[in-house]
Amino acid sequence: MASPFSNVTDLDSVFHSFDKDGDGKISAAELTACMRNIGEELSLEDAEAFVQLADRDGDGLLDLEEFVKLVEVEGEEERDRDLRAAFKMYEDEGDGCITPGSLKRMLSRLGTSRAIDECRTMICRFDLNGDGVLSFDEFRIMMMMV
Structure with missing residues (x-):
């Protein structure tokens, strides 16, 4: 399964669309708002936990590099779920x-x-x-x- 974000340029565009205030960082509030805009509900508490998971520099925000790593991990988890479903069929x-x-x-x-x-x-x-x-x-x- 290919990631919906096939290259860094795609991820860069997504990152900048999430970064509403243009400061080069995504806050938990920005993440929650963007997820709501695409029809997904994400509580502020869950968004904060999500940001904390990927926040390597400890500033409570996601920079582009942290965002890319987070999306790559999520993509791997999705592929793993798909593979497990296929495995169960066999x-x-x-x-x-x-x-x-x-x-x-x-x-x-x-x-x-x-x-x-x-x-x-x-x-x-x-x-x-x-x-x-x-x-x-x-x-x-x-x-x-x-």
Whole structure:
């Protein structure tokens, strides 16, 4: 999943749209107001906690660099959530891993029929610990490589 902000120029534009007073910093109040403008509710307390999370220089405000780091972390968390949802689709047996059988079933549902041996081979390429199944971490690596 790509971040909606594909480069620093995009993030710079977003940062400046949030920085209503033009001081080069985003306050919790500015963050709350901007989130409300895009239809998201964010309490001042939550905005303050959010700012504090990324505020590296301790001034209670976000500069551009801090904002970029915060957005990158949020993007990673969103990708992780998406990957976990995809993993759960393949891991339909509920045992926390993708087995050759669960991979075969999911591929069939997606219209791509594979023999069980082909599924074992697919899993083997990314099965880092050699247990014959894919854990979430192995699945994440596989998805980054495809």
